[in-house]
Amino acid sequence: MPGETVEDALAAASRLRERSIETVFTYLGENVTDRTEAAAVTRHYLGVIDRVGACQLDTELSVKLTQLGLDIDPALSYENLTQIIVHAGQRMVWIDMEASPYVEATLDLYRRARQAHSNVGVCLQAYLYRTANDLESLLPMGAAIRLVKGAYREPADRAFPRKRDVDKNYWALARRLLSPEARRARVRAAMATHDRRLIARITDYVRAQGIDRQSLEFQMLYGIEAAHQIRLAQEGWKVRVLITYGSCWFPWYMRRLAERPANAWFVLRSLFSA
Numbered sequence: 001m002p003g004e005t006v007e008d009a010l011a012a013a014s015r016l017r018e019r020s021i022e023t024v025f026t027y028l029g030e031n032v033t034d035r036t037e038a039a040a041v042t043r044h045y046l047g048v049i050d051r052v053g054a055c056q057l058d059t060e061l062s063v064k065l066t067q068l069g070l071d072i073d074p075a076l077s078y079e080n081l082t083q084i085i086v087h088a089g090q091r092m093v094w095i096d097m098e099a100s101p102y103v104e105a106t107l108d109l110y111r112r113a114r115q116a117h118s119n120v121g122v123c124l125q126a127y128l129y130r131t132a133n134d135l136e137s138l139l140p141m142g143a144a145i146r147l148v149k150g151a152y153r154e155p156a157d158r159a160f161p162r163k164r165d166v167d168k169n170y171w172a173l174a175r176r177l178l179s180p181e182a183r184r185a186r187v188r189a190a191m192a193t194h195d196r197r198l199i200a201r202i203t204d205y206v207r208a209q210g211i212d213r214q215s216l217e218f219q220m221l222y223g224i225e226a227a228h229q230i231r232l233a234q235e236g237w238k239v240r241v242l243i244t245y246g247s248c249w250f251p252w253y254m255r256r257l258a259e260r261p262a263n264a265w266f267v268l269r270s271l272f273s274a
Contacts, residue, residue, distance in 0.1 A: 002222060002243060006048055009245045012222060013057050020233045021241055024094065024219065025052070026062040028246030031071055038069035042080040046087050053091075060092040062123075062242060065106055078109050085117045092144060097123035099152040100159070107134060114141055121188060125150035126170035127159040135173055139181060144188035146219060147173055149195075167198065174202055178211055190240070192219040196228065203237065213237060 002012035006025070013023040025048060032038045045061060052059040063084060069076040085093050095110050097103065110122040121144030124131050128150065138145060149166050150159065160166045170193065176182065177189040191202055199218065206213055217238035220229050233239045 002245070004245055004247050006051060006245060009243045010051060010055055010057070012243055013052070013059050014055065016241055017057065019230050021229060021239045022058045024060045024062045024240055024242045026096070026242060026244050028244055029067045030064045030098065031066045032069055033071055035069065035072060035076065038067070038072065038076060038080055041067050042083055045084045049084070049087050049091065060094060060240070061088065062094040062096055064096045064098060065109060066098060066102065070102065070105060074105055074109060078112065081109065081113060085113060085120050088119055090119055092119050092121055094121045094123065094144070094146055097125055097148075100128060100154050103128070103130070103134075111141070114143060120144070121146060121190070123148055123192070124173070126173055127154065127166045129158060129160070131169070131173065135176060139185055139187055142186040144190070145177060146190040146192045147177060148192045167195070170198060171201060174198070175205065178206065178209070178216060183211075183215055189216040190219045191216060194220055194225045199232070
């Protein structure tokens with residue numbers, strides 16, 4: 001995190017723009033159980049859209065449906081989401097994917113939003129068994145898809161327990177996102193990973209297949225593998241960095257560590273890698 005406030009995020013986005021790296025903002029928080037709080041989060045995002053527009057930043061948004069009231073009422077979450085999408089205009093609004101119990105509701109609301117608005121995307125998690133089928137269902141609508149490995153602790157009957165199997169599935173899903181069918185449908189493919197071996201396989205595949213490198217982008221976290229982000233941008237790849245901010249960073253971070261202790265090793269390893 002560059003800091004807790006949106007001003008900190010804006011300053012970081014301006015610095016990254018000088019490196020030809022664009023950004024995504026997300027305001028930390030989840031599992032809101034009060035309508036007033038969900039409304040406040042929505043108003044916050046509406047203000048952020050105005051701020052990034054005033055700064056002339058190509059910054060997109062990434063929102064959690066539980067922060068917009070999904071646990072209270074899916075209709076409330078959709079109403080708040082729609083306000084943000086409409087106010088964003090042509091700016092993309094990404095829907096984060098949360099733990100597996102929320103996947104079906106998240107995809108249902110995404111499909112509904114996508115039918116009415118083109119500037120909305122969704123995250124898919126490669127460690128879930130169901131994701132290959134979910135991807136196939138989304139391709140025909142020309143969806144914008146951010147592909148991640150997945151960071152929640154999930155039971156073995158829902159997710160691949162071994163990293164090598166997650167990596168194998170990610171690679172298969174990435175190729176599907178770059179397939180002729182996906183490109184004909186004008187799918188926006190965002191590969192969200194810091195795994196250098198996977199990134200190298202994807203870039204090599206794109207070159208070998210003669211795919212326009214503008215057909216995909218790499219999305220990475222702020223402050224993680226920063227030197228690699230810059231190198232990719234210098235090589236002409238589209239890079240977009242997710243900037244998180246907000247005062248509730250500590251409980252959010254500790255929850256991620258409690259769910260998957262391997263996340264701590266990932267962060268420490270990234271801090272000491274070039």
